[in-house]
Amino acid sequence: MTLRTTLTLTGALLGAGIVMAPLASAADVPDAQIQKADPMTSFVMERDGKTRAEAKSFLAIKDDKQSSLRSLEAKGVDADGAWFDGTQLVVGVTSSADAATVRAAGLRPSTSTSQSGLDRIADRVLSTAGKASDHVVTVGPNLTKGVVEVRLAADAPKGLRTKLSTMDKVTVTTADELTTQADVVPGRIMDLSPGTNCSLGFPGTTSSGNNVLLTAGHCVEGLPDILDANGTHIGAGTHTRFHEGSSSVDMGLMDIDSEDVGQPYVDSRGHSGYYAVQGASKNAVGSEICKAGNTTGWTCGTIKAYNRTVNYGGTQVSGLAEASVCTEGGDSGGAYIGVGNLAQGMTSGGPVGADCGYNQGYNAGSYSFFQPVVDAANYYGVTVTTAS
Numbered sequence: 001m002t003l004r005t006t007l008t009l010t011g012a013l014l015g016a017g018i019v020m021a022p023l024a025s026a027a028d029v030p031d032a033q034i035q036k037a038d039p040m041t042s043f044v045m046e047r048d049g050k051t052r053a054e055a056k057s058f059l060a061i062k063d064d065k066q067s068s069l070r071s072l073e074a075k076g077v078d079a080d081g082a083w084f085d086g087t088q089l090v091v092g093v094t095s096s097a098d099a100a101t102v103r104a105a106g107l108r109p110s111t112s113t114s115q116s117g118l119d120r121i122a123d124r125v126l127s128t129a130g131k132a133s134d135h136v137v138t139v140g141p142n143l144t145k146g147v148v149e150v151r152l153a154a155d156a157p158k159g160l161r162t163k164l165s166t167m168d169k170v171t172v173t174t175a176d177e178l179t180t181q182a183d184v185v186p187g188r189i190m191d192l193s194p195g196t197n198c199s200l201g202f203p204g205t206t207s208s209g210n211n212v213l214l215t216a217g218h219c220v221e222g223l224p225d226i227l228d229a230n231g232t233h234i235g236a237g238t239h240t241r242f243h244e245g246s247s248s249v250d251m252g253l254m255d256i257d258s259e260d261v262g263q264p265y266v267d268s269r270g271h272s273g274y275y276a277v278q279g280a281s282k283n284a285v286g287s288e289i290c291k292a293g294n295t296t297g298w299t300c301g302t303i304k305a306y307n308r309t310v311n312y313g314g315t316q317v318s319g320l321a322e323a324s325v326c327t328e329g330g331d332s333g334g335a336y337i338g339v340g341n342l343a344q345g346m347t348s349g350g351p352v353g354a355d356c357g358y359n360q361g362y363n364a365g366s367y368s369f370f371q372p373v374v375d376a377a378n379y380y381g382v383t384v385t386t387a388s
Contacts, residue, residue: 033273034265034387038063039337040288042272043300047362058087059288063340065089066284068105077101081115081306083143084286092117092143113146119307121148121169126309128167132160137175140308140322143285149305151175176351186277186335186343187267187292190215190234190254193225199293199334201346202277202373203262204382210255211262214376214384215333216346217242217252218312226254234260239380247316250348251376264387266335266343271298271359276387278341280373282306282321289323289338290361291370293331293347297359301325301367303338310369312349320348321372326356326364336370343384345370 037056044055062084069089073079079102080092089107092114093099099109118141125139125148135156142149150164150172165172191197198219204212213235220237221244228234240252256262265274269292283289283303290300301324309318323336327350336344350368357364377384 035273035275038339039266039268039272039275039290039341040300040339043288043290043362047300059339061087062089062287065107066281066287066340068107069284070281072101072105072107075101080117081113081141081143082284084284085144089284113143115141115143115306118143118146118148118169121167122307122309125150125164125167125170128163129160132157135160136311138308138310140305142171142305145171147171149173186263186265186337187269187294189294189330190219190333191227191231192219193227197294197330198332199295199330199347201333201335202280202343202384203256203264204377204384207381211258211260212238212380212382213254213256213262214346214373214380214382215252215254216348216371217248217250218244218348219333220252220254233257241379242315242317244313244315247318249319249375250317250371251346251379253376253380253382262385264385266292266337268292269294269297269359271361275337275341277337277343277384278386279343280377280384281338281340281342281344282372282374283338283340283342283344287339289325289336289344291323291325291327291331291334291336291347291368293327293334295328295330296326296356296364299326299356299360299364300362303344304367306372308369310349317348317369319371319375320369321345322367322369324366325368325370326350326354326360326366327368328354328356331368336373343373345372346376 038059041055077098082091090110091102093109102109122139135153137151139150147169188200190200201215217240220240223237226235235254235256238253238255241249264277287303304322306321308320308322331347334347338344348369348371354366
């Protein structure tokens with residue numbers, strides 16, 4: 001089934017005229033600029049008018065809740081989606097035993113809303129749309145509201161809009177057009193040969209010890225060579241699950257040259273220093289998140305949903321997360337980091353015509369899609385590099 005072609009990739013839209021950061025060495029990440037605080041602290045201060053102490057306390061509560069959930073999952077609790085209601089973490093569960101365990105840990109269980117339940121409804125939306133599914137721009141769960149959100153093109157037939165609107169737990173709106181968007185430091189530019197560019201994602205190692213970079217699949221479609229600002233070779237694309245014109249997942253892999261080093265620090269592009277990566281996670285819906293990218297720098301928002309299906313130029317892409325984070329062309333592949341200094345994902349795309357400014361943090365507005373880093377790391381057998 002094909003979704004409407006109103007989305008475009010944000011990686012390969014910017015060519016000449018971009019100034020690239022040079023290949024980084026360890027010395028390019030000064031100790032004095034490595035931030036020990038949660039990367040969301042200044043964002044929450046700006047957004048909510050909190051003092052630094054209040055923002056740190058707010059984020060610590062949310063981080064503790066998510067740590068509790070990860071501990072429960074490690075003990076066998078089957079969490080079927082998780083989302084914040086204020087600072088309370090709500091967890092989808094399918095058994096009374098798991099509900100009791102979640103409740104005992106100070107979290108709130110939900111038996112009425114789950115990720116898998118809404119995923120099934122999203123599948124039925126596409127099935128119901130049938131041949132008219134080319135008018136569907138995006139579809140996927142909204143755990144916070146307990147519904148599946150469908151965005152239709154402005155010219156979608158009235159009958160399709162009516163049919164989908166009558167489905168249980170489905171909301172229908174009109175879509176915006178979308179676009180996808182060296183010691184190797186997440187957030188800096190990766191120049192693709194020939195002629196286009198993306199932003200650097202998260203470095204890691206394979207089981208054999210090879211140094212690699214997790215990125216958006218569309219950035220390395222065709223397996224291009226990767227250069228730094230000086231035109232020096234720093235790696236090459238080796239794998240991608242993005243295939244233009246067919247159903248895809250937007251994850252890919254770059255091999256980092258042996259003389260270069262993947263650094264576990266996200267470069268906020270001059271906004272607030274470097275943030276040490278402490279791990280990788282799929283933080284709960286409602287968690288604060290910021291991304292670093294070559295075009296728009298440091299922009300922030302919250303995680304809105306997982307398992308979104310979107311369309312980029314006729315290519316249906318599934319398994320994406322959505323965030324209220326602004327992106328533009330050239331940001332693709334760039335690093336999203338969340339509460340707890342945990343790597344979250346790599347930029348996939350966002351609305352056509354978004355004007356984010358540069359380093360605007362929360363004030364940039366808009367929304368975007370990203371490839372969850374955990375899914376890509378698991379698929380490729382990569383351990384994300386973390387700071388000691």
